[in-house]
Amino acid sequence: MKKNDIIGNISLLTMPTKINWTRIFKIANIDEEKFNDLGLDKQELSKIYQEFALLHNDLEALALFFCV
Amino acid sequence: MSKFLTFSRVHSVRYRIKNPEHLIEKIIRKRIENNERIIDFKNYKDEITDLIGVRVLHLFKSEYSLINRNIRENFQIAAAHTPIIYKRNGDVVRQRKSLDTFEIKDHPRGYRSIHYILESTPTINTYYIEVQVRTIFEEGWSEIDHKLLYPDNLKDSLLNEFSMILNSLSGSADSMATQMKILKLELESMNEEHELEIKKRDEQIKSLGGLIQKSNLRSDDKEEIIKVIESSGQYGSYRSIFKKYLKSTSNDLFVNSIGSEIQKNDSEQ
Numbered sequence: 001m002k003k004n005d006i007i008g009n010i011s012l013l014t015m016p017t018k019i020n021w022t023r024i025f026k027i028a029n030i031d032e033e034k035f036n037d038l039g040l041d042k043q044e045l046s047k048i049y050q051e052f053a054l055l056h057n058d059l060e061a062l063a064l065f066f067c068v
Numbered sequence: 069m070s071k072f073l074t075f076s077r078v079h080s081v082r083y084r085i086k087n088p089e090h091l092i093e094k095i096i097r098k099r100i101e102n103n104e105r106i107i108d109f110k111n112y113k114d115e116i117t118d119l120i121g122v123r124v125l126h127l128f129k130s131e132y133s134l135i136n137r138n139i140r141e142n143f144q145i146a147a148a149h150t151p152i153i154y155k156r157n158g159d160v161v162r163q164r165k166s167l168d169t170f171e172i173k174d175h176p177r178g179y180r181s182i183h184y185i186l187e188s189t190p191t192i193n194t195y196y197i198e199v200q201v202r203t204i205f206e207e208g209w210s211e212i213d214h215k216l217l218y219p220d221n222l223k224d225s226l227l228n229e230f231s232m233i234l235n236s237l238s239g240s241a242d243s244m245a246t247q248m249k250i251l252k253l254e255l256e257s258m259n260e261e262h263e264l265e266i267k268k269r270d271e272q273i274k275s276l277g278g279l280i281q282k283s284n285l286r287s288d289d290k291e292e293i294i295k296v297i298e299s300s301g302q303y304g305s306y307r308s309i310f311k312k313y314l315k316s317t318s319n320d321l322f323v324n325s326i327g328s329e330i331q332k333n334d335s336e337q
Contacts (some may be wrong), residue, residue: 019089020089024089026095027090028093028096032287038099040096040101041108042107045095048092048109049089049091049092050156052086052088052112052119053088059085060098061145062195063083063084063122064083065071066071066120066122066188067071067072067122068071068081
């Protein structure tokens, strides 16, 4: 196993796949009430979050492929 | 396929993958901006085109055109996304045919950068990559602007004013860098011409030495003149030795004038 593989695996393991809504609301500068008014589906967003968190390393490899 | 870092004129490359939390924040923000826009699990990879972000940095403004050509030749630009040149209000963009393939927009914060949306299909899925091309000074300003003003201080008038001053300075730094580059090229060209002139002068002095040897000058004068030619190699020294023969002081004609004067003296003797 190369050094990069190890870093990749650690990165994958440490990327949280469960969404923290408190943090999201803070980043988006929005409260839950206003969020609910937008008509967004929390479960749908959670699915996006989870898939994208798992996809992160693949995309990183793709980006690296483009760059160097 | 060539990679960004291998492109001519590219100084450095940075990339980032969007943080999942910032992806969700962006989807929320897009909904706030447009309540009818639907971004869901099926389409988020198409709707959010900066999941992969690459910054291609270069030193001089004029280098963008070569980088632009390389990007277009080596990557697939997403058909639905025309590359955008973001400019500061007041920036003059000279009309050129090569700019026809860009959309040109004034950025309210004075942000200067060229954005491309590339597409790649490494497996069955197509991914978009947002590529931002800019100078390192523009990068420096945008990083500081982003760090100090986003997201909480966007309305602070003093910070905004300072950021605009910094933006202006970064533009000036780019202009100065361009002028330095032009000056360097001028100096190199002048040095090249100077070297050629020296070479030409040395050849003329060499032939002059032969002419002196053949002349009817007194042998003391000949020896003195040739001694100075061989030892000095300095233009000024010849001037002092030959001045009694010299009528013209034109530098370009200097050696030729001496030759003429020597020949004239020879014929008079």
